[in-house]
Amino acid sequence: MRRSERKRNEPDLGILSSRTLFSLQKELFAALAEQGHPRLRPRHGAVLAYLDEEGSRATDLAARSGQHKQVIGTLVDELEELGYVERRPDPADRRAKLIVPTGRGLDQMARSEEILAAIEERHAEAAGAADYATFKRVFRLVAERQSGQAE
Template structure:
């Protein structure tokens, strides 16, 4: 059996993870576009998925998303231009800036959360609620183990 055939029949964790991520992103961003957010792309999730409603520091967004601070800065610039976030002085540290969602950003965040909840509910219905809960628990444990092993950057 050729390697590509074997990987197709018995995908490893990397292939399963990437297939899941890319499929989830396609559906999420297509549905967001239908709901009034057509300008966003999956790369913007490195900011929007981790952004607190009251604002977050770019360094925190970089750490949470696993992206370099320069990448986050570029994404924030794009999101400012698109009207989803703004930079404000951090009241706790005048030298720092907070990335704060605008009304459009808050709408996106709420819609994104609702869409993802619907997607998860559909998966739970398809495989069974307990099986899906067990899957998420194990997947979280594998993810945490991978992150703590130092192999992830």
């Protein structure tokens, strides 16, 4: 079997992961656009997916998302301009800033959770609840091991 055939018929972890990510992002951001958030893009997920409701430091967002702090800073600038986040002094350290979701940001976060829950429910129904739970457990383990979080 040629390499290209093997890649199509037996895709590796990288291909499967990217297919999953890109199709998930496409569905999520299309649904968000329909629900009043048309200017958000998948790149904004590096901030929004990891942002705590009470706010997060840019360095924490960078660490959680795997992005450089400069990239996070650019995305925060965009999201601030779009009205999804604001920068506030960190009460624990006045020299630091927290990135805090606005009302619009909180709305997007809640809608994203609902959309993603529906997507997961659809996949669990198709695969069977037990198999989907096993898939998520194993996929989490692989993701953690790959990123060096588990040994």
